[in-house]
Amino acid sequence: MQNKVAVVTGGASGIGRAVAEKLNELGCKVVIADFNPETGNAAAEAIGATFIQADLSDAEQCRSLIEQTAKLHGSVDILVNNAGFQHISPIEDFPVDQWNKLLAVMLTAPFLLMRYSWPMMKQNRWGRVINIASVHAMVASPFKAGYISAKHGVIGLTKTAALEGGEFGITVNAICPAYVRTPLVENQIADQARTRGIKEDQVVTDVMLKNAAIKKLIEPEEVANLVAFLASDLASSITGSSMTIDSGWTAQ
Ligand SMILES: NC(=O)c1ccc[n+]([C@@H]2O[C@H](COP(=O)([O-])OP(=O)(O)OC[C@H]3O[C@@H](n4cnc5c(N)ncnc54)[C@H](O)[C@@H]3O)[C@@H](O)[C@H]2O)c1
Secondary structure, three states, X not given: OOOOEEEEEOOOOHHHHHHHHHHHHOOOEEEEEEOOXXXXXXXXXXXXXXXXXXXXXXXXXXXXXHHHHHHHHOOOOEEEEOOOOOOOOOHHHOOHHHHHHHHHHHHHHHHHHHHHHHHHHHHHOOEEEEEEOOHHHOOOOOOOHHHHHHHHHHHHHHHHHHHHHHHHOEEEEEEEEOOEOOHHHHHHHHHHHHHHOOOHHHHHHHHHOOOOOOOOOEOXXXXXXXXXXXXXXXXXXXXXXXXXXXXXHHHO
C-alpha cells in the first residue's frame, strides 16, 4: 500500500482516527477529512497525515474534498467513508432536520465522495472503497430511525458500486461493527439512559452488550485492521460484502 492515497472521513476521532493511523503505518498518504478543525488538525499532526476540513453534510464540500486531495497527492486510491453521528429519539419526536442530516452525512456523502473519486480509480484500474456501516445496517434497534435507515442504505450503495467497479479493479465493501469504544458510544450512554428510563451502567450491560456473545466493547484498532486488510491486494476478490465485527450479535 506504499504511496496509495487514502481519504478517511471522520478521521479526527474514534474508528476513523485508528484507520488513519493504521493506513499511515502501512505507507499510505493519508488525508483526514473532518468538520472539527481542532481534533482534525491534532490527529493529522500526531499521525503525520494531512487534514482537510469538510462538513460532509454539504455536497459542495464533498466535491471540494476530493478535488483538494487530487490536487495535493495526484489521485484518490482508497476512500474510507467513516464520518457519522447518532441521534436517539422515538419516531414521533424525531426532528426532521436530524433525519435529513443523518442521511446526508452517512448515505449521500459516501455516494458523492465515491462518485467524484471513481474516475481516478477507474483510470488507475485500482481502487478501494470501504464504508463503515454498522451492525445497525443489518438489524434494527428502537429510537435510531435516521441512523439505521442511513446505514441500511449504505449496504445497497456498497453492493451496487461493487458491481460497477469489478471490471476496473475497484472493490467496494462495508464493515458492520457492533458497539466500539469511541466518543460516539460514550456520548450516547446518557441519551439512551434518559430515553429508556434506565441507569447509565445498565445501558452498557443491558442494551449495548445484550446481544453480544463476547461481552466487551470492540476496540477501534480491531476495525482499522479489517480496513487495512480490505484495502490490501490480499482482498482483491472481496467486493460487495458486508463484514460484521459484532461479537456474535447477528449470529442469533
Ligand atoms: N462506535 C461504535 O460503536 C460504532 C459502531 C458501528 C458503526 N460505527 C460507525 O463508525 C463511524 C465512526 O464512528 P465513531 O464511533 O468513531 O465516532 P466518533 O464520534 O468518535 O467520530 C466520528 C467523526 O465523524 C466526524 N463527523 C461527524 N459529522 C461530520 C460531518 N458532517 N462532516 C465531517 N465529519 C463529521 C466527527 O467530527 C468525528 O470526528 C460512524 O459512521 C459510526 O456510525 C460506530
